[in-house]
Amino acid sequence: EAQVTQNPRYLITVTGKKLTVTCSQNMNHEYMSWYRQDPGLGLRQIYYSMNVEVTDKGDVPEGYKVSRKEKRNFPLILESPSPNQTSLYFCASSSLGQGRDTQYFGPGTRLTVL
Amino acid sequence: KQEVTQIPAALSVPEGENLVLNCSFTDSAIYNLQWFRQDPGKGLTSLLLIQSSQREQTSGRLNASLDKSSGRSTLYIAASQPGDSATYLCAVKNAGGTSYGKLTFGQGTILTVHP
Numbered sequence: 222e223a224q225v226t227q228n229p230r231y232l233i234t235v236t237g238k239k240l241t242v243t244c245s246q247n248m249n250h251e252y253m254s255w256y257r258q259d260p261g262l263g264l265r266q267i268y269y270s271m272n273v274e275v276t277d278k279g280d281v282p283e284g285y286k287v288s289r290k291e292k293r294n295f296p297l298i299l300e301s302p303s304p305n306q307t308s309l310y311f312c313a314s315s316s317l318g319q320g321r322d323t324q325y326f327g328p329g330t331r332l333t334v335l
Numbered sequence: 336k337q338e339v340t341q342i343p344a345a346l347s348v349p350e351g352e353n354l355v356l357n358c359s360f361t362d363s364a365i366y367n368l369q370w371f372r373q374d375p376g377k378g379l380t381s382l383l384l385i386q387s388s389q390r391e392q393t394s395g396r397l398n399a400s401l402d403k404s405s406g407r408s409t410l411y412i413a414a415s416q417p418g419d420s421a422t423y424l425c426a427v428k429n430a431g432g433t434s435y436g437k438l439t440f441g442q443g444t445i446l447t448v449h450p
Contacts, residue, residue, distance in 0.1 A: 324438070
């Protein structure tokens with residue numbers, strides 16, 4: 222089944238404790254990205270990647286890191302989480318090219334930073 | 336910086352009505368525009384994708400149009416059903432310059448269709 226998976230789905234952590242949220246897709250997509258969704262602010266893009274070893278900042282990259290060493294994986298790293306990073310996080314992927322770049326979303330990761 | 340606005344923020348209609356959701360964007364240099372549906376506590380499901388060179392796309396009871404020059408898109412839902420109740424989001428993918436490939440979302444329209 223074609224899908225985007227995220228782990229963990231729920232995470233409660235404390236300020237300053239490094240964490241990684243994994244994202245994996247099995248559709249051989251070139252494009253992958255991370256979003257956070259907050260009430261009243263909507264969905265905002267954190268980072269995106271057009272292909273392996275190519276990453277770019279979205280609208281809210283501060284406090285986050287990403288890497289794209291393999292095509293299928295795009296982990297989101299919070300080196301020193303803070304309470305303002307409490308949010309619902311989504312990973313998405315798509316092909317590139319006209320008519321083939323429908324975005325497919327993962328189920329989301331609900332992160333709470335105490 | 337691209338900004339996307341969706342109107343109305345919320346809409347409540349009786350079952351069977353035809354309805355229109357609006358999306359506007361400030362920078363017309365877009366690669367495509369996509370409409371999504373999000374159910375409470377769930378991820379996003381793609382409904383329709385319109386390339387910048389297209390004027391409209393249709394899928395079942397859904398029809399999305401795009402007027403790139405005026406920075407507007409509409410999602411038309413025919414014969415609405417209670418199962419259509421969800422939040423509808425539009426997103427544009429930038430085409431130009433250093434922000435190529437970046438996606439910007441609107442805040443969404445919360446649709447309630449009551450029996």
